[in-house]
Amino acid sequence: DTEVTQTPKHLVMGMTNKKSLKCEQHMGHRAMYWYKQKAKKPPELMFVYSYEKLSINESVPSRFSPECPNSSLLNLHLHALQPEDSALYLCASSHLAQVVSGANVLTFGAGSRLTVL
Amino acid sequence: ILNVEQSPQSLHVQEGDSTNFTCSFPSSNFYALHWYRWETAKSPEALFVMTLNGDEKKKGRISATLNTKEGYSYLYIKGSQPEDSATYLCASMNTGFQKLVFGTGTRLLVSP
Numbered sequence: 001d002t003e004v005t006q007t008p009k010h011l012v013m014g015m016t017n018k019k020s021l022k023c024e025q026h027m028g029h030r031a032m033y034w035y036k037q038k039a040k041k042p043p044e045l046m047f048v049y050s051y052e053k054l055s056i057n058e059s060v061p062s063r064f065s066p067e068c069p070n071s072s073l074l075n076l077h078l079h080a081l082q083p084e085d086s087a088l089y090l091c092a093s094s095h096l097a098q099v100v101s102g103a104n105v106l107t108f109g110a111g112s113r114l115t116v117l
Numbered sequence: 118i119l120n121v122e123q124s125p126q127s128l129h130v131q132e133g134d135s136t137n138f139t140c141s142f143p144s145s146n147f148y149a150l151h152w153y154r155w156e157t158a159k160s161p162e163a164l165f166v167m168t169l170n171g172d173e174k175k176k177g178r179i180s181a182t183l184n185t186k187e188g189y190s191y192l193y194i195k196g197s198q199p200e201d202s203a204t205y206l207c208a209s210m211n212t213g214f215q216k217l218v219f220g221t222g223t224r225l226l227v228s229p
Contacts, residue, residue, distance in 0.1 A: 004160065042121070042206070042219035043161075056215060090161070102149035102210035102217070105163040 001026040006091050006109035014117050021112045023074040023091030031097035032074040035090040050097035081116045088113050121209050123220035130197050137193045138223040140207035144188035153206040197227040
């Protein structure tokens with residue numbers, strides 16, 4: 001299995017809702033990432049988990065809460081989001097974290113398109 | 118702040134044309150340069166990772182070069198095909214940062 005699977009593909013939520021994005025990989029990768037991409041902008045790193053521990057938080061607002069229950073799963077819990085949080089959320093994984101070796105290739109999922117009303 | 122720039126933003130070529138794009142990045146404390154290919158509605162897919170000045174990598178009709186001293190990488194596609202239509206992203210990492218920084222991509226459209 002060489003894929004990163006993200007669910008749901010599309011999510012529409014109100015500003016008072018609580019929802020979660022899910023990401024799964026079975027490649028034995030020990031680093032997992034959340035990126036946010038807005039239209040015509042580059043993907044921006046949000047969080048990095050290395051060996052199931054949060055290693056990087058790019059000053060992301062607390063309304064985004066990551067969770068790594070085990071080495072194969074990564075969740076992003078969403079609560080009280082704003083319309084400006086509407087974006088494509090990409091999950092990725094790599095053999096080891098970028099901080100260990102920048103040559104580690106990222107394997108991406110296809111993304112979850114989030115719309116906040 | 119690490120700034121990665123790609124040019125052109127978009128490109129429209131005919132089938133059979135050869136084309137190239139540029140990725141510019143800060144040359145100081147360079148560590149690695151990645152290229153990814155991203156087709157619409159699919160996952161970004163890794164093409165190349167390069168770390169050494171003068172590196173050249175090739176995958177079929179696609180090749181890439183790296184100049185770390187002047188801070189640029191070229192991606193070449195020889196004899197473009199419609200299936201090459203995608204956004205090509207580069208990302209750079211230097212030793213002062215702990216993350217890859219992406220450019221905005223070059224969007225390639227190849228017409229039959």
